[in-house]
Amino acid sequence: MPELLPQGGADGAAVRGVVLLLPGGAVRGHGRPSRLAAFGMAEPARRLAAAGRADGVAVVRLRYRFRGWNGAEADTLADARWALDAVRAAHGPGVRIGLLGNSLGGRAAFRAADGPGVVAVAGVAPWLPDGEPVGQLAGRAALIVHGDRDRGEAGAAHSLAYAERARPVTALRRLEVAGAGHLLLSRAADAWAPAVDFLLDALAGRDPFGRLPPEDAAAPLRTPVPVGYGARGGA
Structure with missing residues (x-):
């Protein structure tokens, strides 16, 4: 069974919104989910819990049944949809979910954006292969943050193509972190902080894009994240 693991923030009757964290994994694999991928969500979990309590x-973080997506089985998506149902069961049908x-x-995350209660979806170095659907994003605010040196199967070129197709469907921003690869080792804080700002503002009913770097007029879907954003601009 998948499992929801509390990561802090508001609790009890004070909860009005929930951020569901979905870690990385593998294309295929029925082994245990990656502990390293789960550990990689510690930075946004800490930021979200500290800054989100007041709102x-x-x-919560989802622990999957399996390490991989596993083709047509889409195990990760099935677990994410299970988690959305669990969040609503715990906090009521009116809870806002990011x-x-x-x-x-x-x-x-992007596939499950049409789930009940979801108001916003963000992906950091998301795996968005060619042909991914975008219609489910309608009515949800969306954000993609990607390192410009990520050239793998989950690389920046794929998320850029996805953003180009999705932007006519819904309100969407895409930011690039210069010098960062898929693991975001050099600028992890700068990558996570915009997603934290975006989700907290969306769940609180504020403009979800209000605190993000202004769009680059020449290349709006490749807007750079300023160096140091995670220290001065993030939650």
Whole structure:
């Protein structure tokens, strides 16, 4: 069975919104989910819990049944949809939900954006292969943050193509972190902080894009995240 793991923030009757964290994983694999991928969500979990408490935001992380997406089985997506049902069962049908996915979890987050209660979805280095649907994003605010040196199967070129197709469907921003690869080792805080700002504002009913870097007029879907954003601009 998948499992929801509390990560802090508001609790009890104070909860008005929930951020569901969806870690990375593998394309295929029925082994245990990656502990390293789960550990990689510690930075946004800490930021969200600390800054979201005042707005009644709780943070939970999903532990998948399996490490991989597994083709047509789409195990990660099935687990994400299970988690959405569990969140609503715990906090009521009126709870506002934000999804934050990394890599494999980014694909699940964007696929599950049409779930009841979801108001916003963000992906950091999301795996968005060619042909991914975008219609489910309608009515949800969306954000993609990607390192410009990520050239793998979950690379920046794929998320850029996805954003180009999705932007006519819904309100969407895409940011790039210069010098960062898929693991975001050099600028992790700068990558996570915009997603935290975006989700907290969306769940609180504020403009979800209000605190993000202004769009680059020449290349709006490749807007750079300023160096140091995670220290001065993030939650």
